[in-house]
Amino acid sequence: MQRFQYLIVMALCVAVTLPLEFILNARVYRRPRRMFGALLPTVAAFVVWDMFAIRLGHWTFSPDYTTGWKVGNIPVEEITFFVVIPLCALLSFEAVSNILRDGWLATLRAGVLGRLMPAGRRSGGGTTGDSARSEELV
Amino acid sequence: MPWYSVMTLIAIALVVALELLVIRSGIFRMRAFWIALGICALFQIPVDGWLTKLSSTIVIYNPDVFAGVRIFFDSPIEDWGFGFALMTLALALWVRQGRGGDESPAVPDSALVTGGGAERD
Numbered sequence: 001m002q003r004f005q006y007l008i009v010m011a012l013c014v015a016v017t018l019p020l021e022f023i024l025n026a027r028v029y030r031r032p033r034r035m036f037g038a039l040l041p042t043v044a045a046f047v048v049w050d051m052f053a054i055r056l057g058h059w060t061f062s063p064d065y066t067t068g069w070k071v072g073n074i075p076v077e078e079i080t081f082f083v084v085i086p087l088c089a090l091l092s093f094e095a096v097s098n099i100l101r102d103g104w105l106a107t108l109r110a111g112v113l114g115r116l117m118p119a120g121r122r123s124g125g126g127t128t129g130d131s132a133r134s135e136e137l138v
Numbered sequence: 139m140p141w142y143s144v145m146t147l148i149a150i151a152l153v154v155a156l157e158l159l160v161i162r163s164g165i166f167r168m169r170a171f172w173i174a175l176g177i178c179a180l181f182q183i184p185v186d187g188w189l190t191k192l193s194s195t196i197v198i199y200n201p202d203v204f205a206g207v208r209i210f211f212d213s214p215i216e217d218w219g220f221g222f223a224l225m226t227l228a229l230a231l232w233v234r235q236g237r238g239g240d241e242s243p244a245v246p247d248s249a250l251v252t253g254g255g256a257e258r259d
Binding site for chain 2: 005006013016035037039042045046049053056057058059060061062064065066082086087088089090092093095096100
């Protein structure tokens, strides 16, 4: 079990941020094409850095707390990290954007009930796109 | 040679340049971006701390390659630069790809920091 520690930390990051997708209506997982479009180049870039850093001995991984499963010289935990951490950032960003644009109430309502407050009730800027947003599925 | 420190600075510069010159998502002008990064940086303390704490280290840094400044449970300070570059790249691409015809404006007015720090809402 110990050797799953790194992966468990990653799983916790996913679990802790998952409510943002629904309760705060982040809609990251529900826009998979856009999600992968953001993640793939990012993962690729950081995998290259990681590959060289590991080869050059900049960092190593505890055999006690990692699975030992590797892609090339890169532990699967590292690849998981490069997916999970940006995902947490995307979820946080979308949740914060929703709250800034629509306010807590409308954001929670959209997230929990799956619909938005009537347009007139929303405070501040957003005048367009809400209905388009709730329709959009990618 | 503090290669991790050097690479972190290069990564930050590359990502910032990429955003400003190529991706041009406008995230640096968005309040939501800075707030989200701040929240993520706070959560990085326990997560990164767990991975790098010296008592039972999971990710072991070669002491020759970083500046030697360890903060919050022994995490190298470079990790926050690494995290900034990692998250900023993903966010810039995400926002950029939201600019398709099938999506609301990626940069709603209310998400922007307006001149002089005056904000709507």
